[in-house]
Amino acid sequence: MEQREQWQADGHRAYPLVRVRQLVKNYYLGHTIVPALRGVDLDVWPGELVALMGPSGSGKSTFMNLLGCLDQPTAGRYLLSGVPVDELSPNELADVRNRSIGFVFQNFNLLPWMTALENVELPLTYMQMPAEERRRRAEMALTLVGLRTRAHHRPTELSGGQQQRVAIARALVTSPTLLLADEPTGNLDSQTSVQIMGILQELNRRGLTIILVTHEADIAAYCRRQVRFRDGRVVGDTLNSEPLEARLQLTHDHDHEQEGRKVTS
Amino acid sequence: MSFLRPETGASQHATLPQPAPLERSAFLPPVHAYRRARGFSAVYQGTRSALRALRANALRSLLTSLGIIIGVGAVIMMISISEGNAAAINQRLSALNPTQLTIFPGSARGTGGVSSGLGSAQSLTLDDANAIAQLSHVTAVSPLINAQGQLVAGDQNWSTSVVGVAPPYQQIGGWQLQDGSFISQDDEDSGHTVAVLGQTVVDNLFGPGADPVGQSVRINGVPFTVIGVLAPKGTTGGRNADDVVYVPYTTARQRLSGGRSLGQIVLTADSTSNVGLVQNEVEQLLEQRHNIANPQLDDFQISNQLQVLQSVQGTNQALTILLVSVASVSLVVGGIGIMNIMLVSVTERTREIGIRIAIGARPRDVMTQFLIEALVLSILGGLIGIVLGPVGAWVLTHFTTTPFVLDPLSVLLAFGVSALVGVVFGFYPAQRAARLDPIVALRTE
Numbered sequence: 124m125e126q127r128e129q130w131q132a133d134g135h136r137a138y139p140l141v142r143v144r145q146l147v148k149n150y151y152l153g154h155t156i157v158p159a160l161r162g163v164d165l166d167v168w169p170g171e172l173v174a175l176m177g178p179s180g181s182g183k184s185t186f187m188n189l190l191g192c193l194d195q196p197t198a199g200r201y202l203l204s205g206v207p208v209d210e211l212s213p214n215e216l217a218d219v220r221n222r223s224i225g226f227v228f229q230n231f232n233l234l235p236w237m238t239a240l241e242n243v244e245l246p247l248t249y250m251q252m253p254a255e256e257r258r259r260r261a262e263m264a265l266t267l268v269g270l271r272t273r274a275h276h277r278p279t280e281l282s283g284g285q286q287q288r289v290a291i292a293r294a295l296v297t298s299p300t301l302l303l304a305d306e307p308t309g310n311l312d313s314q315t316s317v318q319i320m321g322i323l324q325e326l327n328r329r330g331l332t333i334i335l336v337t338h339e340a341d342i343a344a345y346c347r348r349q350v351r352f353r354d355g356r357v358v359g360d361t362l363n364s365e366p367l368e369a370r371l372q373l374t375h376d377h378d379h380e381q382e383g384r385k386v387t388s
Numbered sequence: 389m390s391f392l393r394p395e396t397g398a399s400q401h402a403t404l405p406q407p408a409p410l411e412r413s414a415f416l417p418p419v420h421a422y423r424r425a426r427g428f429s430a431v432y433q434g435t436r437s438a439l440r441a442l443r444a445n446a447l448r449s450l451l452t453s454l455g456i457i458i459g460v461g462a463v464i465m466m467i468s469i470s471e472g473n474a475a476a477i478n479q480r481l482s483a484l485n486p487t488q489l490t491i492f493p494g495s496a497r498g499t500g501g502v503s504s505g506l507g508s509a510q511s512l513t514l515d516d517a518n519a520i521a522q523l524s525h526v527t528a529v530s531p532l533i534n535a536q537g538q539l540v541a542g543d544q545n546w547s548t549s550v551v552g553v554a555p556p557y558q559q560i561g562g563w564q565l566q567d568g569s570f571i572s573q574d575d576e577d578s579g580h581t582v583a584v585l586g587q588t589v590v591d592n593l594f595g596p597g598a599d600p601v602g603q604s605v606r607i608n609g610v611p612f613t614v615i616g617v618l619a620p621k622g623t624t625g626g627r628n629a630d631d632v633v634y635v636p637y638t639t640a641r642q643r644l645s646g647g648r649s650l651g652q653i654v655l656t657a658d659s660t661s662n663v664g665l666v667q668n669e670v671e672q673l674l675e676q677r678h679n680i681a682n683p684q685l686d687d688f689q690i691s692n693q694l695q696v697l698q699s700v701q702g703t704n705q706a707l708t709i710l711l712v713s714v715a716s717v718s719l720v721v722g723g724i725g726i727m728n729i730m731l732v733s734v735t736e737r738t739r740e741i742g743i744r745i746a747i748g749a750r751p752r753d754v755m756t757q758f759l760i761e762a763l764v765l766s767i768l769g770g771l772i773g774i775v776l777g778p779v780g781a782w783v784l785t786h787f788t789t790t791p792f793v794l795d796p797l798s799v800l801l802a803f804g805v806s807a808l809v810g811v812v813f814g815f816y817p818a819q820r821a822a823r824l825d826p827i828v829a830l831r832t833e
Binding site: 188191193214218222232236245246249251295296297298 | 418440745748826
């Protein structure tokens with residue numbers, strides 16, 4: 124874990140962004156207890172790009188929901204930037220989701236009757252930001268994902284990749300410290316998937332911590348760290364010394380467009 | 389430095405994003421701390437997004453509001469019609485003096501017996517009237533005889549009611565004199581053939597604007613001298629109060645009614661609150677004077693105008709309450725309609741609620757959103773009802789004789805109730821939305 128040691132040496136980054144200890148989550152089906160997480164320990168350090176992998180039912184989605192403060196653990200600790208999230212009130216949790224966490228979903232989850240710009244503005248309305256500043260920030264976020272010119276289009280008028288970019292802009296607009304992406308490329312073709320991974324990698328390069336769930340090894344290959352789940356436990360935590368670079372692939376793919384759009388090995 | 393593009397990249401990719409350069413390494417500048425104060429701006433935002441959501445389902449929103457539209461419209465219409473009725477009745481009753489009591493001779497037993505007996509029995513005497521005048525709280529007493537008279541002056545003639553009264557009647561009837569004077573005690577005592585004419589009678593016999601005081605008029609062939617002209621009271625509820633002639637009671641009895649006994653005795657109490665008291669006193673006095681032990685066998689009947697007034701107004705009030713409660717039922721039904729649609733809406737928009745919670749809406753924010761939507765539905769319905777209700781009432785007054793009355797208070801009340809309906813029936817669906825589990829909500833298709 125030489126990367127972690129280096130961060131710790133930096134001093135100001137000595138504390139993990141996400142610290143999870145013995146996290147347990149049980150679901151109740153009638154009187155039967157269904158354990159989804161059986162004690163997970165994990166630290167995610169600022170600036171990491173982590174892929175959570177595992178078969179369905181392995182607990183990775185449950186873990187994401189807990190990380191995203193959408194759900195409360197049955198037992199265990201979850202510190203986000205040192206804050207014990209498991210002790211927060213519903214309103215405080217809402218504020219954490221609003222300010223500290225950005226969500227990107229597999230099926231984009233944009234509100235169809237709103238324009239791209241209004242969708243991106245939505246998180247800001249919940250922090251009571253004045254309309255003018257809200258609009259300016261939303262435009263900046265859309266510019267960041269390259270969709271400034273599509274600001275007044277509705278989601279149905281955008282391609283899947285564009286919709287996901289709007290969703291990323293919405294996740295970024297409050298300047299969160301953590302971006303959670305649940306199968307962000309699950310509904311996209313491979314070419315578009317590489318573009319989305321390119322955006323995520325670029326954001327990560329600029330300092331954003333990203334945790335994404337995927338069951339595709341192709342996508343995980345873009346991430347420096349890969350955490351494997353099985354039966355509610357972490358069974359593997361490996362560093363990928365040479366993650367794929369989406370931007371190189373995109374240009375590579377462009378140069379060899381005649382040979383097809385295959386972008387992953 | 390462009391985004392996602394290596395230095396080596398020579399050509400443009402069609403779908404590659406081209407963002408503007410950013411300061412330093414941050415992806416977006418940090419957000420300042422905002423107070424999460426819920427005030428006017430939150431309500432404004434909520435109303436805007438509610439209007440938008442309702443417009444997206446315009447037909448459904450209209451149908452939902454229809455219950456409130458009809459409810460509010462009906463309540464306003466019913467109140468308007470009832471008040472129009474009340475105004476019409478009050479106008480008709482304004483001629484009544486609430487402190488006035490009238491004593492009719494004859495038995496009160498049996499409705500048929502009353503109508504034939506009233507005024508025909510010879511049970512009331514002038515001494516009765518004088519005795520009543522001695523009672524406390526009685527301000528004026530006058531015997532009264534009604535007769536039909538044919539009046540002739542010069543070549544004009546006019547048929548009207550001639551009423552024999554004593555001098556206090558001027559006060560009882562509330563009459564002002566335009567010219568001359570009213571019947572005096574001397575006229576009364578001596579049985580002078582003098583007459584006081586109402587304005588209508590003067591107009592018909594002497595022409596409008598004439599001053600007939602001192603002139604002679606023949607009533608049923610008997611010559612009378614005109615001593616006064618009454619100031620006009622105008623038409624009250626279809627009856628022309630000015631079409632009347634007053635003569636001294638004794639004169640009427642001797643010369644016009646053929647020696648008949650006293651017709652009625654009219655008196656006034658000093659205040660409306662003493663009317664009942666005076667009525668009891670009079671009843672006891674007359675029973676004593678007529679030697680009647682059993683009140684059932686009274687040979688007179690006292691009519692109390694205050695009672696008439698109160699009973700008519702009470703009936704009208706009861707009618708208003710009935711109509712308004714029927715209309716209110718439709719308001720409640722409208723509210724249930726709103727609740728129904730809001731529940732459907734919450735179910736349909738479960739996913740939207742999940743998204744909003746995921747990006748940082750507090751439960752309160754979700755609750756407010758749906759509450760405002762219900763409120764907007766009911767208030768819009770209420771506003772349309774406020775327009776339609778008075779229009780309906782106005783159209784109805786064209787088919788009836790009642791005047792159109794619109795009480796601004798009823799409009800305000802109906803509007804307030806419609807807003808209340810929105811809050812009450814919107815509360816449960818909104819609460820349900822706020823309590824949704826975001827994970828389940830996000831998984832909903």
